[in-house]
Amino acid sequence: MELIRPGTQIEFMKKKNIAFALSIALIVLSLTSIFFLKGINYGIDFAGGTEVQVAFTDPVNTGDVRGAMDPIGLNNSIIQRIGAPDDHEFLIRTPMMNEASDDISQKIKGALEGAFGGEKVDIRRIDMVGSAVSKDLKQKGFLSLFYAGIGILIYIWWRFEFKFSLGAILALIHDVIITVGIFSLTGKEINLPVIAALLTIVGYSLNDTIVVFDRIRENLKKASGSFEFSSLLDNSISQTLSRTLLTSFTTLIVVLCLYLLGGSVIHDFAFALMVGIIVGTYSSIFIASPTLLIMSSGKK
Amino acid sequence: MNIFKLKGLLILLVIVVGLFFAAPTFFGGKEVPEGWIGPKEKIKLGLDLQGGMHLVLKVVSEKAVESRLTSIASDLKGQMISKRIHYKKVASQSPDLLLVELREPDDYDKLDALVLDGHPYLKEVDSSTKEGITTVTYKMTEQESASIREQAVAQALETIRNRIDQYGVSEPSIIPQGKDRIVLQLPGVTDPERAKKLIGKTAILEFKLVDEQHSLDDAVRGDVPAGSYVAYMKDAQKPILLKDKAVMTGDLLDDARVKIKTTYNEPYVAISFNREGARIFERVTSENVGSRLAILLDGKVSSAPVIREAISGGKAIIEGRFTLEEATDLAIVLRAGSLPAPVEILEERTVGPSLGQDSIHKGFVSIMIGGALVIIFMVVYYRFFGLLADLALVCNIVLILGILALFHAVLTLPGIAGIVLTIGMAVDANVIVYERIKEELRLGRTPKMAVEAGYKNALSTVLDANITTLIAAVVLFQFGTGPVRGFAVTLSIGILSSLFTVLVLCRWIIEWQVNYKKVERISI
Numbered sequence: 001m002e003l004i005r006p007g008t009q010i011e012f013m014k015k016k017n018i019a020f021a022l023s024i025a026l027i028v029l030s031l032t033s034i035f036f037l038k039g040i041n042y043g044i045d046f047a048g049g050t051e052v053q054v055a056f057t058d059p060v061n062t063g064d065v066r067g068a069m070d071p072i073g074l075n076n077s078i079i080q081r082i083g084a085p086d087d088h089e090f091l092i093r094t095p096m097m098n099e100a101s102d103d104i105s106q107k108i109k110g111a112l113e114g115a116f117g118g119e120k121v122d123i124r125r126i127d128m129v130g131s132a133v134s135k136d137l138k139q140k141g142f143l144s145l146f147y148a149g150i151g152i153l154i155y156i157w158w159r160f161e162f163k164f165s166l167g168a169i170l171a172l173i174h175d176v177i178i179t180v181g182i183f184s185l186t187g188k189e190i191n192l193p194v195i196a197a198l199l200t201i202v203g204y205s206l207n208d209t210i211v212v213f214d215r216i217r218e219n220l221k222k223a224s225g226s227f228e229f230s231s232l233l234d235n236s237i238s239q240t241l242s243r244t245l246l247t248s249f250t251t252l253i254v255v256l257c258l259y260l261l262g263g264s265v266i267h268d269f270a271f272a273l274m275v276g277i278i279v280g281t282y283s284s285i286f287i288a289s290p291t292l293l294i295m296s297s298g299k300k
Numbered sequence: 301m302n303i304f305k306l307k308g309l310l311i312l313l314v315i316v317v318g319l320f321f322a323a324p325t326f327f328g329g330k331e332v333p334e335g336w337i338g339p340k341e342k343i344k345l346g347l348d349l350q351g352g353m354h355l356v357l358k359v360v361s362e363k364a365v366e367s368r369l370t371s372i373a374s375d376l377k378g379q380m381i382s383k384r385i386h387y388k389k390v391a392s393q394s395p396d397l398l399l400v401e402l403r404e405p406d407d408y409d410k411l412d413a414l415v416l417d418g419h420p421y422l423k424e425v426d427s428s429t430k431e432g433i434t435t436v437t438y439k440m441t442e443q444e445s446a447s448i449r450e451q452a453v454a455q456a457l458e459t460i461r462n463r464i465d466q467y468g469v470s471e472p473s474i475i476p477q478g479k480d481r482i483v484l485q486l487p488g489v490t491d492p493e494r495a496k497k498l499i500g501k502t503a504i505l506e507f508k509l510v511d512e513q514h515s516l517d518d519a520v521r522g523d524v525p526a527g528s529y530v531a532y533m534k535d536a537q538k539p540i541l542l543k544d545k546a547v548m549t550g551d552l553l554d555d556a557r558v559k560i561k562t563t564y565n566e567p568y569v570a571i572s573f574n575r576e577g578a579r580i581f582e583r584v585t586s587e588n589v590g591s592r593l594a595i596l597l598d599g600k601v602s603s604a605p606v607i608r609e610a611i612s613g614g615k616a617i618i619e620g621r622f623t624l625e626e627a628t629d630l631a632i633v634l635r636a637g638s639l640p641a642p643v644e645i646l647e648e649r650t651v652g653p654s655l656g657q658d659s660i661h662k663g664f665v666s667i668m669i670g671g672a673l674v675i676i677f678m679v680v681y682y683r684f685f686g687l688l689a690d691l692a693l694v695c696n697i698v699l700i701l702g703i704l705a706l707f708h709a710v711l712t713l714p715g716i717a718g719i720v721l722t723i724g725m726a727v728d729a730n731v732i733v734y735e736r737i738k739e740e741l742r743l744g745r746t747p748k749m750a751v752e753a754g755y756k757n758a759l760s761t762v763l764d765a766n767i768t769t770l771i772a773a774v775v776l777f778q779f780g781t782g783p784v785r786g787f788a789v790t791l792s793i794g795i796l797s798s799l800f801t802v803l804v805l806c807r808w809i810i811e812w813q814v815n816y817k818k819v820e821r822i823s824i
Contacts, residue, residue, distance in 0.1 A: 126649070206769070257670035258717055
């Protein structure tokens with residue numbers, strides 16, 4: 001079976017300006033949302049606070065839960081329904097308290113059991129993160145993104161020429177900004193697993209880019225005499241296109257499975273991966289390679 | 301035997317060994333059957349899958365320095381009295397200062413000599429005389445306070461370990477982190493509140509005499525006599541006037557057991573002192589027959605019984621309307637000893653058993669359905685070669701599980717996600733090679749040459765592509781904590797094992813096909 005007919009040459013480079021315009025628009029939108037509009041919705045790993053996941057045996061609505069939290073003065077908590085509608089499952093998140101926060105989860109448990117009856121309430125998960133720990137985690141999370149970037153930059157620099165690594169890193173930054181931007185726009189929480197997903201995207205997006213780059217390098221070696229660099233790029237991308245699409249497709253299938261079937265705990269993680277795979281596939285074709293073209297056009 | 305066959309045997313061996321270690325895990329919750337000769341250990345599940353509690357505690361070690369200073373202050377008072385130094389006040393001041401107020405400025409030299417001799421770790425930082433009172437301020441040396449803090453953390457770790465051991469948690473992990481933190485992993489803890497109370501209770505047991513000479517009512521109104529203070533009964537919030545000085549403390553305990561009063565079915569804790577404790581207890585009780593002796597736990601009065609006669613033998617009981625659970629836990633903390641400084645909970649993550657089960661189930665379903673879809677797709681697209689890639693995929697999962705079991709790595713929910721992701725990404729290496737072989741075939745090469753050229757040309761691409769993901773995974777492992785670390789682990793193992801299955805296993809089978817079975821045409 002052939003996904004892309006052999007010998008097909010798609011003129012990607014001619015469309016690079018459209019692609020750049022689209023990418024710049026997405027990045028501007030992302031950055032605007034991150035810095036000026038909605039900001040980043042940090043989850044409790046990074047913002048601190050208490051999060052309780054609770055399941056009820058009987059149908060309960062958000063208002064009932066909020067009502068139950070009234071007596072303990074926590075009715076300003078974020079209360080969210082999660083999972084399938086007949087799971088009657090909720091996520092209750094309260095911000096960091098100044099007082100000793102270790103008994104907040106106990107207070108919530110007590111209030112819910114008081115309102116709905118002890119045997120009807122199942123506390124499934126309690127996460128409490130204090131300010132010292134959340135600060136640590138935030139620092140570590142961002143440092144890990146930074147170090148992964150550096151490590152990859154060095155590796156590509158070693159394996160390819162500098163302009164290649166610049167193209168790859170640009171594509172990476174592009175992917176990470178847009179993914180975080182989409183999290184910001186949709187108001188989804190950025191938690192530790194999402195950072196893990198971002199790192200995976202970094203690795204994955206590069207994976208795609210490298211396959212294309214390898215082919216470009218190979219074709220450059222083979223090429224003799226005068227040739228048009230942009231058509232060499234088109235050729236290389238076209239030759240590897242079916243692989244790029246196939247791999248993205250199989251990876252997307254499994255990530256979609258995780259997203260739909262993996263449960264609430266890794267829902268956002270799978271979402272980040274899904275966005276990252278799509279954006280990463282796009283960027284390896286439309287960002288990384290055109291950057292090479294622009295970098296090379298100066299000297300020739 | 302030629303090298304090719306030997307290679308095949310080695311590959312088979314690797315996979316069989318992987319299967320060997322992975323096998324126990326396939327039995328899930330059931331026991332591994334009797335006759336199984338291989339390893340019996342299943343893959344360890346993280347707290348997020350098996351349920352349990354993760355706690356990060358901070359030992360407030362400054363408090364240990366403060367309480368040390370308080371006890372130095374009380375020592376110093378006694379020493380000054382015996383040296384006839386007239387002091388007005390001796391008090392510790394947070395975090396590491398000690399103030400002495402002298403009535404006679406002339407006593408300064410005597411005090412200086414006394415401190416230099418008996419308390420060399422105190423350094424004078426300031427002295428001034430105002431209205432006939434000389435105030436001398438001492439500061440504890442950095443070295444001494446650092447060593448007190450260090451000791452407090454070490455002792456807290458030991459005490460908490462004892463408490464957890466006696467509480468009965470299977471395979472707990474209690475490790476220090478940084479300067480003053482303790483990380484606890486308590487699998488299967490179903491009552492997080494009880495566990496937190498048990499771990500966090502300072503559990504300082506003190507015996508203080510009740511001040512019967514002064515009026516309690518006056519004291520409550522604010523006229524507290526010197527050397528006494530108003531405390532409150534634990535259950536009734538009733539005030540009681542106590543002497544400041546503790547006549548005995550819990551560090552002289554030998555044992556503590558839960559007992560149940562036959563008359564009311566009420567649980568209490570029976571304690572016995574060591575020899576020194578028994579001697580002091582006998583002396584205190586014989587000197588104070590008729591007055592009341594209050595028993596305090598972390599500053600709250602549990603009970604204050606009247607001393608009817610001198611008690612020898614070093615036995616006493618603590619009552620206080622406990623539930624059986626409370627009494628049991630109290631006995632545990634008394635046996636394990638008190639914490640040298642209070643602890644704060646910095647982070648708590650508790651997963652109930654129902655959610656853990658749910659996550660395992662959902663993770664398993666994701667692997668099965670995601671895997672099945674990819675397997676079907678590969679067969680449809682690449683036919684025989686797709687089947688081969690599928691074989692590689694299955695071997696891959698077996699190897700990941702085998703390696704996890706072999707190295708006692710912990711499987712978490714993100715770890716399962718890592719396996720699912722590997723399923724999608726592992727076929728990538730095969731796809732790269734296959735697409736390359738296709739191209740080589742199109743150039744008119746024979747199957748044998750096409751396979752050879754395909755692998756040769758694809759090798760660097762496959763390595764480069766996987767090494768970059770590996771870099772990201774290794775960084776994640778370094779910086780990640782808990783469940784996220786599990787993701788880095790399975791992702792890294794998955795990358796390595798997929799390189800093996802694609803570049804070694806699949807290659808061997810394909811070469812066997814084209815070299816030995818002399819396949820004329822390959823469908824790819």
